[in-house]
Amino acid sequence: MAHRTLGRAAARGAQTLRSLRRTTVSPTELADGHGPSTSCRNLVQCSVLGKPRETWRLGTTTSPTKGYSVVGAEQQHKAPTQPLPDPEVMKLVEAALGPLDTKPLAPPSRPVVIVISGPSGVGKDAVLNRLKEQREDLYFVVTATSRPKRAGEVEGRDYFFVSKDKFEGWIADNMLLEYAVVYGEYKGIPRQQVDAALAAGTDVVLRIDVQGAATVKRLIPDCISIFVTADSEDVLVKRLVARKTEPLDKLLVRVKTARAENDHIKNFDYVVVNRDGELDACVAEVSGIIEAEKARVVRRHSSHHGGHNHHHKAQGQGQVAP
Numbered sequence: 001m002a003h004r005t006l007g008r009a010a011a012r013g014a015q016t017l018r019s020l021r022r023t024t025v026s027p028t029e030l031a032d033g034h035g036p037s038t039s040c041r042n043l044v045q046c047s048v049l050g051k052p053r054e055t056w057r058l059g060t061t062t063s064p065t066k067g068y069s070v071v072g073a074e075q076q077h078k079a080p081t082q083p084l085p086d087p088e089v090m091k092l093v094e095a096a097l098g099p100l101d102t103k104p105l106a107p108p109s110r111p112v113v114i115v116i117s118g119p120s121g122v123g124k125d126a127v128l129n130r131l132k133e134q135r136e137d138l139y140f141v142v143t144a145t146s147r148p149k150r151a152g153e154v155e156g157r158d159y160f161f162v163s164k165d166k167f168e169g170w171i172a173d174n175m176l177l178e179y180a181v182v183y184g185e186y187k188g189i190p191r192q193q194v195d196a197a198l199a200a201g202t203d204v205v206l207r208i209d210v211q212g213a214a215t216v217k218r219l220i221p222d223c224i225s226i227f228v229t230a231d232s233e234d235v236l237v238k239r240l241v242a243r244k245t246e247p248l249d250k251l252l253v254r255v256k257t258a259r260a261e262n263d264h265i266k267n268f269d270y271v272v273v274n275r276d277g278e279l280d281a282c283v284a285e286v287s288g289i290i291e292a293e294k295a296r297v298v299r300r301h302s303s304h305h306g307g308h309n310h311h312h313k314a315q316g317q318g319q320v321a322p
């Protein structure tokens with residue numbers, strides 16, 4: 001699929017960016033042309049020639065004592081140069097063993113379901129929004145809710161906002177893979193979105209609360225569950241207060257719920273700390289977990305079918321969060 005190929009390319013681009021290294025060059029070295037690499041020198045010269053903003057955006061900083069500290073020299077991770085294979089030897093190999101197979105040696109990875117959970121205000125949305133920019137190969141499910149739209153939220157992007165009646169109709173018609181009552185409002189995963197993405201071979205990301213994560217783990221045992229937490233309770237509450245989306249009474253409920261939710265870390269496959277001011281590091285960690293999980297041999301063995309039995313009706317639905 002074209003968009004998946006593009007997505008992988010984007011992910012590789014992000015990887016390349018991450019591999020940019022920090023290098024220090026003095027102004028004299030620059031004048032002499034002795035920088036660490038041509039691209040690095042060009043970057044600084046660009047700054048010296050009066051385009052400071054562009055280079056700042058690329059990560060250039062100036063230091064009065066050390067000269068110029070530059071992020072921009074790409075690490076050289078080229079494979080060692082190999083001599084071309086001798087065509088005569090290749091012919092002899094094929095003559096002896098028959099034509100060589102050009103099919104990929106690794107079996108393709110089956111699409112996975114990734115569950116992201118964690119307390120309110122920890123930064124799940126922030127992490128997922130950044131992940132969306134970097135990983136066009138993933139499908140981010142838009143869940144449905146009966147809660148009113150907040151300022152700035154967009155229908156079909158943040159949630160599908162539906163009435164309680166409509167939501168209950170979907171429950172009756174078994175249109176939801178999972179649903180729960182979270183903070184007094186219905187939240188549910190439209191089954192069709194998950195089924196369609198998996199059928200197209202695309203990995204699926206679900207952002208759901210802890211009770212939803214437990215239900216999905218029961219329905220799809222080989223899903224990858226990731227609990228996002230904060231540096232500390234204090235940091236978490238500050239983040240929630242700064243977000244200014246809840247009045248005090250609702251805020252207190254969220255903090256109490258967060259305490260209870262944190263005890264469920266043990267039921268998750270991974271826990272990732274979204275450290276204050278380090279959103280990108282958290283996103284990179286989540287992305288790395290997904291990549292590592294997809295490389296697991298058990299997920300690539302075509303005879304293994306552990307998991308996607310999500311046509312079963314969810315058990316224990318409709319529990320009310322405290």
Ligand SMILES: Nc1nc2c(ncn2[C@@H]2O[C@H](COP(=O)(O)OP(=O)(O)O)[C@@H](O)[C@H]2O)c(=O)[nH]1
Pocket residue numbers: 117118119120121124143144147178179180182183187188189207208209210211212213
């Ligand atoms: N079980 C379940 N939880 C969901 C679903 N969609 C969203 N949630 C969770 O509901 C919780 C509350 O969401 P929201 O009202 O947006 O509050 P926020 O987390 O404070 O921004 C979050 O933890 C979401 O992850 C869903 O379909 N099922």
Ligand SMILES: Nc1ncnc2c1ncn2[C@@H]1O[C@H](COP(=O)(O)OP(=O)(O)O)[C@@H](O)[C@H]1O
Pocket residue numbers: 118119120121122123124125126127239240242243274275276277278279
């Ligand atoms: N690593 C971080 N450092 C500082 N603030 C953050 C970080 N991650 C998220 N935030 C901020 O915390 C607040 C809550 O994040 P949000 O994504 O809405 O949480 P959740 O979706 O888990 O309820 C937002 O104002 C967001 O910008």
